[in-house]
Amino acid sequence: MYSYIIRRSLIGLVTLLIITFIVFGLIRNIPGTPFTMAQAELLDPSKTLGTADVNRLKEAYGLDKPWYESYAYWIWNLAQGDLGNSFDEKIPVTEVIANRFVPTLIVSLSSLFFTYILAIPIGLYSTVYYETVHERSVSILLYALYSFPVMVAALMLQFYFAYRLDWLPLTGMRTTQGFDDLSTFGQTWDITKHAILPVICSSYGGLAYLSRFVNSNMQEVIRLDFIRTARAKGVGPRDVIINHAFRNTLIPLITIFGLTLPGLLSGSIIIEGIFQWPGMGQLFFESIPERDYPVIMGLTLMFSVLTLLGQLLADVLYAFADPRVRLS
DSSP states (O other), X not given: OXXXXXXXXXXXXXXXXXXXXXXXXXXXXXXXXXXXXXXXXXXXXXXXXXXXXXXXXXXXXXXXXOHHHHHHHHHHHHHTTOOOBOTTTOSBHHHHHHHXXXXXXXXXXXXXXHHXXXXXXXXXXXXXXXXXXXXXXXXXXXXXXXXXXXXXXXXXXXXXXXXXSOXXXXXXXXXXXXXXXXXXXXXXXXXXXXXXXXXXXXHHHHHHHHHHHHHHHHHHHTTSHHHHHHXXXXXXXXXXXXXXXXXXXXXXXXXXXXHTHHHHHHOOHHHHHHTTOOSHHHXXXXXXXXXXXXXXXXXXXXXXXXXXXXXXXXXXXXXXXXXXXXOO
């Protein structure tokens, strides 16, 4: 087990270097720089930076070197725990990411909780009522949800619940005026109301996929010999489904759970953009047009590490769930 984890960690380290090298090269070769982006926003031509000023700024920010040389400096600083400072906010990248961490976590954990807490019962329900009107109705609904574009769903939810019914806020994470004067319960409820629509948009696609996944795996398992044997011994239908069949479906579910780990913190760029939710997905979206290279690389590094950790966690949990699997 330990040798497997060490071996996978070394492979992950090499993969991480390759990913960051490619992303660093790509973003540094995108036309424009942080200073040309700033110039474009200036309405007064007299305040436009001259070539000498731009060159001095490039030298100060380390952008005057070839990108591969800058990458070597970035790796050296990373080894010392320094991700650099944001060009846009002028504070350390770790602080910028930390400021967006909690909003993304609120939506991601809520979405994950509701997805699993609803998908498993729906999948089991479809298994019990297989090839009946109930199962077909649920299947049609799940297919419709899975194929429904999240952008359209977000706009529809905003139109009905925020604009027409005025039940929920349209965008943002909290009320802009008077939030600090609210009690703790009032602030929690205010954030909850703002999070309902982003959580729904983040959940329904995964809910449809996971429900279908549980149902299809259960259909395979209940046809195996040990299920027939359990039924022949007089085990009740509920025990057959829960204690025998569903336990074998847990293994692929664990694998999927490990692979969803990166998505927990990376958030959804589209959803956070539509709802102006101040999470890490929106931070990534904002950093690209601003050419905020340190923030882009910091987020890329974090997402890549989470992806590799998620795969490693899925493999280890898989071995624990199924003793027949030997990681060596």
